[in-house]
Amino acid sequence: MEVKLVSNLLEANDLLARKNRENFRQRGLFVINLMSAPGAGKTTILEKTIRALSGEIRIGVVEGDIVGTRDAERVQRLGVPVVQINTGGACHLDAGMIARALEDLNLEGLEMLIVENVGNLVCPAEFDVGEDAKVMVLSVTEGHDKPGKYPLMFRESRVLLVNKTDLLPFTDFDMAEMEKDVRGINPAMVIFPMAAKRGEGIEPWANWLKDQAHKKRNQGF
């Protein structure tokens, strides 16, 4: 007997992602899913972004790591509510992990939620967690050939933060070449170059976030 099923293997995740998205929509909460390879500078960018938007937008953070609470501690020092997820080995965050983490984070009064995913340029791109925008970081020390090598991440992300531009003189990173490859994969991608550790280039990115959060809030009500 043949049984027609048409059952999506990611259905369980997609269902939970839809629930998260509806929860965020009702609150007018703008949510980004921040992804990159390990060491590209996600947490440093997060710290600088929180500082830049301090007093303007109330931000909450979900930190995803395989093990440990180092990143959550760094963020907590800035006085924003944060909850740490330890995946215990899993290479990405999924919608269910976010839903459970939100039980420990009071979303009341927040205007933006930043989910820092596990450092990995592959798997996180495949899992919707209910975010408004996927944002990825590529640091110049990783090389300009990454869009062509990890195209799904570049296709799925709306924003690319090119970090560590202060190290450009020490690398053979070709910004024009990288951008050309990105335009083929994701022509609409918004690109912000920055040197987060020095605080350079944070402002245009922070303004983009502010703008998006306002738009979301105005739509939410």
Added chain:
Amino acid sequence: MHELALTQNLMETLAASARQQGISRINLVHLVVGRMSGALPGALEFCFSALKRGDLLGGARLEIEEREIQAQCQACGKSFIVEDYCFLCPACSAGEVKIVSGRELYIDYYDGE
């Protein structure tokens, strides 16, 4: 990279459906995998053969139908197959394209008794 977890989902879904349908042995599973799904057919096959056991799935064969990434240009309407992740329209070079297929990752049907 997480094909093992996907294969476990696949097997749980099959077991639940088979219970409902009163099926005790599955012979064939037909899976559709888009090239943009991130799942690798070879890895899925490996995980499936490593995990299948018992009366229900022990003798099952996994058949994978791969789907190309198909897109349609929103400027000129041309439909095209996306190769090497280049999403620019081959006719007019526009970047506004709609992805028609290629993200699939689903069990289409299975055969059992």
